[in-house]
Amino acid sequence: SVLFLSQIPTNAAGLIECRCHPFWSQKYCPSHENDNTARCCSCERLESRNARYVALGDGRSLCLECLESAVMDTGDCQPLYHAIRDFYEGMNMRIDQQIPILLVERRALNEAIIGEKNGFHHMPETRGLCLSEEQTVTTILRRPRIGENQLVGMRTYPQKLIRRCDVTAILVLYGLPRLLTGAILAHELMHGWLRLKGYRNLSPEVEEGICQVLSYMWLEAEVMPGFVNKPSTSTASSSSSSSSKKGRTSAVEKKLGEFFLHQIAYDASPAYGGGFRAANAAVKKYGLASTLHHIRLTGSFPI
Template sequence: MRFLSSGYRKFDPQITSSHGLGAYDESDNEDIDRAIALSLSEEQNKGKAVDIDYNLEEDEQLARALQESLNADSPPRQNIPVENVPSEPPRELPPILFASSGSRTCAGCKNPIGHGRFLSCMDSVWHPQCFRCFACNKPISEYEFAMHEDQPYHKSCYKDFFHPKCDVCKNFIPTNRNGLIEYRAHPFWMQKYCPSHEDDGTPRCCSCERMEPMDIKYITLDDGRKLCLECLNSSIMDTPECQQLYMDIQEFFEGLNMKVEQQVPILLVERQALNEALETEKNGHHLPETRGLCLSEEQIVRTILRRPIIGPGNRIIDMITAPYKLERRCEVTAILILYGLPRLQTGSILAHEMMHAYLRLKGFRSLSPQVEEGICQVLSHMWLESEIIFGSSIDISATSVASSSSSSSTPTTSKKGAKTEFEKKLGAFIKHQIETDSSEAYGDGFRAANRAVESYGLRSTLNHMKMTGSFPY
């Protein structure tokens, strides 16, 4: 993304300039006085009478002509981009002392200019004290000033108001070699940051993906992941803490007439344990960074028994784990979820893996990765909608059941609390990730599955999948 700001304006000594400052230095005034005196002397030498009450307008024209002659060899003034303005303070020039005819009106105070000094800029004339910065309301006397929406600003005020600052280092975002203000921005959160932060090791939150600002310290999990403080507030850190969320999602599936009869163990694990289980597991299709896993094999995994605490340096300490032996009593032995993620993200992963369990337990065989992952993403997306849009599982469940098949079960309300504004935003972000995923299995699969569910309903889509292994079209 690029940001190109308005340029600075210079006061032009020519009185007729639209962005000028009618201003002469003392030597210019002396030259004009000498010229007028010489002219008067010549007239006297010729024996002509001179009227003391000379016409002021003629003198103004004469002064203007002389000044234009003085500036004839000077290069024209140009607007300077904000990025290339010299760091030293701009020089100031004293306003011209003009004897006004009384017909001029100040654009600031709307009173007559009178016979004192005045500035000519922005197609108007001003008392020097009336030409003020729109931001700080102090007079502008510098040689250069900035314009924004037809309002004048000091250069420093303009930069403070309109030059973007980096959300990471809090400094003004620098310009590139072309003099343009160039920055990066997260496509969802719109967090602006200097391009250099993409390569300087600035960490991101493992959940919301926002970069860590230099004035805020993220939490460091034991596996090196970073967690921002907002995501930490609703994070689920151990297996017992996850059980209530598991019950909420079971109720959500029951409301869709998709009850999972078997009691599948739900375990929160560290990343190392998840990767080790992934190597042993033969079924499923997984992303490079797996956060959830539906297991079908017997094995021993280490689960987190107690929520760790935050120690020195904002690091997680006192992680207590224990081995858990998985026994194969059905097609699914356990569901593993990566610990430390916010409730909404943990729930979306759990809903996805629960759908994997449902498909296996209900005899859906030989589904392609695009079909299986796609329908699992649809269930994850539906659960998120029930959380952030409708506010409780009963609403989205009832809506989905009505569009797919009649249900004799009565869904119960979720036992979750009210969402904070950040949680609602995070839920929308996770939905956005699902909707815009570019992978073939998860992204294209979701979009194909979602079109089928919207057209034919969830129940008809599942029936068609079981018979044909594909989505209805």
């Protein structure tokens, strides 16, 4: 549980030991990092006495704020997917191929990683995947209901993927809020775009870095639609269409979006974090199109 400062027990030296989340400023005892206190798999905040979480049934927990906009089944995900394809099109990066997007459980995602012939460089906790093999993937057909602190009654379906192009499907982990699902989708779609456009053998830093930039740009357009430097060729309002169609990005959702942006920007890993910062600096200086052109020619970011 999360206590008020005055309630946090002192250590042997009589001092208060306290950890603080760098974005949310949530203060907590170090002991909660090892006890069974639930941590939201999306926003990282710890469960507290006055904020109970929902168990997703695969070891993950979700706070109620993240649950509010959670994307729970494959059908649920399609409007978001269309909005992100529109976003790509608005940046002159139209994708003509029909790539299926499937929402999956954690187990199905991990099985799909094993089923791919080419190795992946991915995060310790993979949340999305761009597939190129013909596999059978267990997709979520119908969202589970929320029972007592638990999700029940999910219906899944084994879907056989057919290879029509170099990308057979994009998989995204279910149960994450709309903005995080979209950020993952935008990232994976960029892997797909690179593959379909013939970019090959990029280093993890370059490939993950540029994919994180697309993810970041999409999030930015969702969270602060007025402040985004859109390329001059973009079609009006394409990038913010998903939120405007829904008619709202609530204050809670906006704050979550800012957290996901923060996570991308300050990621400590060399490929994702270092790659993002290098890619972002290049895109800021030369623009996205020139940066991509340079990557195609040299396999590295322009400096």
